[in-house]
Amino acid sequence: MQESINIAQKSPSRSARFKRFWRRVKIPLMFMAPFWIVFLAFFIIPICYAVYESLYKTVRSGLGLGPPSVVFAGFENYAQILHDTNFSTSLLRMLLFGIVQVPIMLVVALILALLMDSAVVRFKTFFRLSFFVPYAIPGIVAALLWGFLYDPGVSPVVALIHNLGLHNFNFLGSNSILWSMANIVTWEWTGYNMIIIFAGLQAIPQELYEASRVDGSTGLDVVRYIKIPLVAPAIVLTAIFSIIGTLQIFSEPSILRTISSNVTSSFTPNYYVYNVAFVNNNFQYSAALAVVLAIVTFVFSFGFLRLTQRQAGLE
Amino acid sequence: MPHSSHRLIPSTSSGRLPNKLPNKLLFSIFGVLIITLSACGGASSAASSGPVTLTFWSWVPNLQPVVDSWNATHPNIQVKFSEVTSGQGGTYAKMFTAIKAKNAPDLGQIEYQFLPTFEGTGGLADISQYIPAGTSSKFVGWTWNQVTQGKAVYAVPQDTGPMALFYRKDLFTKYNISVPTTWAEYADAAAKLHAANPSCYITNFGATDPGWIIGLMWQAGGRWFRVNNNAWTVGINDTASQQVANYWQGLVDQKLVKTDADWSDAWYKDLDNCGSSTWVSAAWGANTIISNAPDTKGDWAVAPMPQWTAGGQVAGNWGGSSTVVFKDSAHPKEAAEFALWLNSTTQPVELMVKGAQLYPALTSELSSPAVNTPSDFYGGQVVNQVFGQVSSQVDTQFQWGPTMDQVFTDMNDALGAAVSGNGTLSQALDTVQTKTVNAMKAAGISVNG
Numbered sequence: 001m002q003e004s005i006n007i008a009q010k011s012p013s014r015s016a017r018f019k020r021f022w023r024r025v026k027i028p029l030m031f032m033a034p035f036w037i038v039f040l041a042f043f044i045i046p047i048c049y050a051v052y053e054s055l056y057k058t059v060r061s062g063l064g065l066g067p068p069s070v071v072f073a074g075f076e077n078y079a080q081i082l083h084d085t086n087f088s089t090s091l092l093r094m095l096l097f098g099i100v101q102v103p104i105m106l107v108v109a110l111i112l113a114l115l116m117d118s119a120v121v122r123f124k125t126f127f128r129l130s131f132f133v134p135y136a137i138p139g140i141v142a143a144l145l146w147g148f149l150y151d152p153g154v155s156p157v158v159a160l161i162h163n164l165g166l167h168n169f170n171f172l173g174s175n176s177i178l179w180s181m182a183n184i185v186t187w188e189w190t191g192y193n194m195i196i197i198f199a200g201l202q203a204i205p206q207e208l209y210e211a212s213r214v215d216g217s218t219g220l221d222v223v224r225y226i227k228i229p230l231v232a233p234a235i236v237l238t239a240i241f242s243i244i245g246t247l248q249i250f251s252e253p254s255i256l257r258t259i260s261s262n263v264t265s266s267f268t269p270n271y272y273v274y275n276v277a278f279v280n281n282n283f284q285y286s287a288a289l290a291v292v293l294a295i296v297t298f299v300f301s302f303g304f305l306r307l308t309q310r311q312a313g314l315e
Numbered sequence: 316m317p318h319s320s321h322r323l324i325p326s327t328s329s330g331r332l333p334n335k336l337p338n339k340l341l342f343s344i345f346g347v348l349i350i351t352l353s354a355c356g357g358a359s360s361a362a363s364s365g366p367v368t369l370t371f372w373s374w375v376p377n378l379q380p381v382v383d384s385w386n387a388t389h390p391n392i393q394v395k396f397s398e399v400t401s402g403q404g405g406t407y408a409k410m411f412t413a414i415k416a417k418n419a420p421d422l423g424q425i426e427y428q429f430l431p432t433f434e435g436t437g438g439l440a441d442i443s444q445y446i447p448a449g450t451s452s453k454f455v456g457w458t459w460n461q462v463t464q465g466k467a468v469y470a471v472p473q474d475t476g477p478m479a480l481f482y483r484k485d486l487f488t489k490y491n492i493s494v495p496t497t498w499a500e501y502a503d504a505a506a507k508l509h510a511a512n513p514s515c516y517i518t519n520f521g522a523t524d525p526g527w528i529i530g531l532m533w534q535a536g537g538r539w540f541r542v543n544n545n546a547w548t549v550g551i552n553d554t555a556s557q558q559v560a561n562y563w564q565g566l567v568d569q570k571l572v573k574t575d576a577d578w579s580d581a582w583y584k585d586l587d588n589c590g591s592s593t594w595v596s597a598a599w600g601a602n603t604i605i606s607n608a609p610d611t612k613g614d615w616a617v618a619p620m621p622q623w624t625a626g627g628q629v630a631g632n633w634g635g636s637s638t639v640v641f642k643d644s645a646h647p648k649e650a651a652e653f654a655l656w657l658n659s660t661t662q663p664v665e666l667m668v669k670g671a672q673l674y675p676a677l678t679s680e681l682s683s684p685a686v687n688t689p690s691d692f693y694g695g696q697v698v699n700q701v702f703g704q705v706s707s708q709v710d711t712q713f714q715w716g717p718t719m720d721q722v723f724t725d726m727n728d729a730l731g732a733a734v735s736g737n738g739t740l741s742q743a744l745d746t747v748q749t750k751t752v753n754a755m756k757a758a759g760i761s762v763n764g
Contacts, residue, residue, distance in 0.1 A: 060435055063542060064717035064760035065464055067437025080757075153581020153590075174735035259579040261522040261731035265724045278408035280720045281436060283415060 047294075054078070054288035070284075077288035086266035087289060091247075091296065093178065094268055098246040101182040106238055108186070109193035113231075114223060116194070117201040128198070131191035139188065143255035146184045151259045172260035181252040189245065193238040200234030201227060232311040239308075240301045247297045250274065269293050366391050367646045369653060370420035372399045372406060373638075375473075376602060377670030381663045385656060392649045394422070402426055402636075403524070403723065404578075410641075411720075414438030419641035421650040425470060426636040427461040428526065432719045433639070434469055440640040443468040445651035453659050457711030458676040462637050470637035471654040472676035474667075476597030477706040478530050478631040481604060483592045484616040484694065486515065494618050498562060501593075501621040505571040508592055515589035520563055521577030522734040525726035526633050528563070531595065532556040533713050534631030535623055540716035546761035547716060549752050552744040558623070560740035567734060574734045583607045595620050597633040598674030598702040605672070605692050613694050617701045619708075630705035632713070635676065674702050681706075718755055725750045 057073040060066070081087055115121050116128055134142065150171035152158045161169045171180045208226050217225065253271045257263035265279065266272035273293060277286035371382070371394050382396040397420070399406045407429060413419040414436055425433055433439050446468055451459045458472035480494070487494060487504075490511040495501040505517035521527060529539070537556035541548045550556070566572045573590050575581040585591040587608040594600060604615060620630055638654040640647050657663050659677055665685040667673045680686055681703055689695045716722060729743035738746075755762050 059759040060717070061759050062545065062761055063547065064755065064758065065431055065434045068435060148580075151579065151581050153575060153579070153584040174732070174737060257523075257576075259576050259581065261574065261576050261727075262735050264728040264731060266728070275724060278412060279724055281411040281432075 050287040050290050053284050054291050056284050058282070058284060073284070077285050078292065080285065081288060081292050084289075086264075086272060087269065087292075090266045090269045090272050094246055094249065097178060097182060097249075098243060100179075101185060102239065102242045102246060104182075105186045105190050105242065106193060106235060109190045109238065110197055110228075110231075110235065112190070112194045113197035113201055114227065116198050117227070118219075128195070131194055133191070134188045135192040137188070139251040140255065142184060142188050143251045146180070146187070147255050147259055150180055150256070172256065172262060174262045177256065177260055177262045181249070181256065184252050185245075185249065189242070193242070196238050197231050197234045200231035204230050236305070236308045236311055240304060243301050243304055244297055247293065247300065269296075366393055367649050369394045369422060369644070369646060369650050371396045371422040371653075372410070372420050373397075373422075373424035374399050374401045374404075374406060375424065375667060375671050375673065376606070378667070380670070381657065381666045384662065384666070385653060389653075392646075392653065394653055399424075402429060403526075407720070410438070411436065414641065414643075417643050419643055421641060421644040421646060422654060423639050423641060424473075424636055425639050426526075426634050427458070427472075428529075428634070428715045429719050430461060430470060430637065430639075431715050431717045434464060435717045438642050439469045440642045440644060440647045440650075441467040441469060442471075442640050442647060442651040442654070445648050446655070450655065450659065453678060454676045455678055455681075455706070457709075458635070458637075460711070461715075470639040471651075471658045472637050473635070473658045474599065474673040475635035475676050475706065475709075476530070476599055476633040477674065477702050477709050478534065478595055478597050478620050478633050479701050479705050480618045480620045481594045481596055481600060481615055482618065483589065483611070483614050485614040486512075486589055486592050495621050496619075497625050497627075498621045498623055502562075502566060502571070504593075505566060506569075509571055512589065515592055516571065516573045516585075517566075518572055518593050518595070519577075519582055519585050519591045520567055520572040520574050520734065521582060522574065522730035523579075523727055524577035525723050525730065527577070527596070528559065528730070529726075530597070530631035530633035532559045532631075533710065534620065534629050535559050536629075536710070538713065539722075540714045542714070543763055546763045547755065548763045549716065549748060549755070551722075551748040551751060552741075556744055557741050560744050564733075564740045567740075587611060597635070598699070599634065599672060601690070601693070601698055602672035612692050615693050616696055617693060617698050619701060619705050628708050629710070630708040632709045635674075672698075674699060674706070716751070716755070717760060718751065718758065721754045722747065722751050 054077050055073060055075070056070050057076060058068045059071050060068045112131060116124055121127065137145075149155050149157050152170065152172070155171075158169070158171065170176060204227065208230075209222060212222055212226055248270050249268045250270045253263050253267040254274070257265075257267070265275040269289070270293065273286050273289045276289060277283050369392065373396065378398070379396055382394050386393050399409070402425065406424075410419060410423060410425075410433070419438060430439075443466055451463075454472045455475060458475060462468060462470040462472055482494060486492075486508065490508060492504050492507050492511075493500075495504045501517070508515050508517055529537075532539075532555060535555040535558055537553055537559065538550050539553075539556070541550065563572070567574065573585060575585060575590075582591075586594070586604055587610055594604070596603070601617075604611070619628075622629060638657055640650040640654060644650050658675075661680065661683075664675050664677050664680050665683070668675060668680070668686050675681065675686065686699050687697050687703070689697050725747045726743075729738075729746045730740065732738055733740045733743040752762055752764075
């Protein structure tokens with residue numbers, strides 16, 4: 001403090017001021033550099049590039065066999081998205097998916113977390129770890145594993161169900177495939193969400209429990225009036241993660257498409273973006289789709305946050 | 316909130332941390348990061364004298380020994396072969412991306428049906444200047460038409476995919492079913508076989524690789540793309556194609572065919588048990604059965620594919636591919652030299668015939684003993700005698716459009732829906748027709764009608 005007052009009184013030259021400024025920010029900058037460089041290279045620049053690409057389009061001429069030209073298209077790609085039923089259908093599909101799957105997953109995660117936190121369960125560490133293991137398995141591997149269990153040609157589960165007399169049962173049918181994916185997602189993410197909620201439960205001060213016991217509350221009362229209200233912010237957080245995750249589902253459709261003809265190229269928004277870019281070779285339109293998907297995700301997650309701001313502890 | 320110690324490092328840096336070190340440290344951190352990032356950026360190719368190294372992406376089985384024999388005799392042009400997944404299995408996606416990123420390999424494998432689409436990306440090199448006169452006559456006539464646009468040559472033909480009927484001879488004998496020569500007989504055989512053994516099916520109607528059904532429509536006389544007055548005429552839902560669609564719709568509705576996704580584990584397993592007791596497939600399909608259904612050795616035989624009119628002699632074609640040179644190759648001359656050697660020289664072509672059961676596009680090889688050896692797997696049958704016979708029955712005027720990437724994606728989606736009962740195969744063709752015309756117009760391509 002002393003030093004900085006002295007400096008201010010001396011009214012130094014520009015370069016000296018810069019030198020001092022540099023000396024002050026040099027070390028913080030150095031510590032932040034690894035983050036910012038990677039963040040810029042892998043987030044900011046690609047996002048800017050996607051927005052830039054989305055304003056262009058590839059134009060071919062005549063028979064379309066010569067080299068194409070890339071021209072500025074303004075918001076043409078975005079206008080096209082408004083009429084793109086593939087995209088809107090995939091968004092609606094994910095909405096349905098989210099409305100069903102996210103509550104189921106979070107309720108299961110909450111129940112597991114409460115069990116882990118209760119006094120009655122033994123071998124807590126073992127269970128905590130085994131619930132968490134699916135999250136540690138890469139999404140592609142999980143989809144492959146479940147794919148083997150769904151594929152009628154190789155799955156022992158399907159063979160068993162067929163032997164029980166349900167010959168038309170099919171995990172990969174046009175009506176069941178979405179829920180087969182929901183099952184994979186639930187399996188993969190419940191443990192992760194449980195850990196977040198469990199951490200919230202662990203942070204609840206013991207005094208509250210003692211006080212409620214003095215007031216004569218039962219175990220269920222504790223859950224209802226103390227535990228759940230106090231972990232509400234954690235539940236809101238897991239819900240937001242799940243909403244974002246739902247809109248980004250990719251590995252499940254891409255793996256299950258290889259074993260089922262009921263997964264279209266636009267089954268989920270994210271998978272559609274991928275197919276438009278890399279299979280149909282239309283990078284510009286795909287970039288526009290990606291930007292719109294990001295905005296939709298933003299709207300959904302922040303909309304949810306606003307709806308639940310009291311529970312999230314933001315009010 | 317846990318009270319963690321924010322002040323592990325004093326916030327005023329006066330004197331404590333030396334001032335000289337961070338400058339160096341800062342630079343070294345930046346330096347390391349920049350080097351790391353630029354290492355991700357990919358190869359730089361400087362044309363220099365001395366040995367040239369070419370990269371080559373292909374999915375042809377057992378190609379490495381062929382490339383090795385080139386490398387042994389051409390010390391100055393070394394080819395580095397990468398075995399990649401099949402084109403639509405992901406390699407085309409990789410190629411499109413590489414073309415855009417300007418780091419495509421020097422050489423690649425592309426099927427005829429995708430050549431116009433790749434020409435339309437501007438990513439293929441015109442190698443006409445490196446092709447010696449008289450080369451075109453070495454190849455089966457129509458394949459040369461597929462790799463050229465006017466005077467430009469974009470690829471060297473490798474193999475063709477004339478289609479025939481692979482069938483389980485043992486089952487046909489066991490259940491006393493005669494080998495179908497018409498599609499009507501094929502439907503009868505389907506019913507008979509399934510009745511004789513409910514776990515057996517005549518074939519698998521796969522909805523996820525449109526190349527197959529397009530081959531059947533090709534046979535029936537479907538003409539998906541034609542050029543009239545410098546514009547495309549699109550006929551995806553033409554009469555002949557609808558006929559094929561309606562025929563298979565009947566078999567699907569009666570549950571006389573399986574509908575497992577093409578190339579899925581279940582699909583491969585069907586080849587090994589009787590889930591697919593026949594497979595109307597291309598010449599290269601011989602290798603698919605050998606590699607994936609080893610237990611059925613000796614049980615399969617090959618006959619010409621069923622006909623729409625009794626006594627007819629028409630075949631379809633499925634795939635067949637070519638070797639291309641990508642535009643950003645620093646050594647197009649050397650790459651073209653390799654592509655020519657690979658596909659128009661006896662030794663490598665015969666190695667590919669042996670290793671991958673390819674049916675070559677090189678005319679001089681068609682009658683060679685290497686192509687016409689009896690196959691143990693096929694009960695001693697000279698499989699390629701059938702393919703040689705049907706090869707001349709393929710309508711060679713069939714043309715591929717310039718947007719096959721989109722057409723195949725939309726075909727997959729529409730066929731998949733139809734197979735699961737959402738609409739019919741015929742409606743699927745209508746959908747793809749509309750989508751294709753719209754997509755072509757949107758891209759600025761001239762379309763009639």
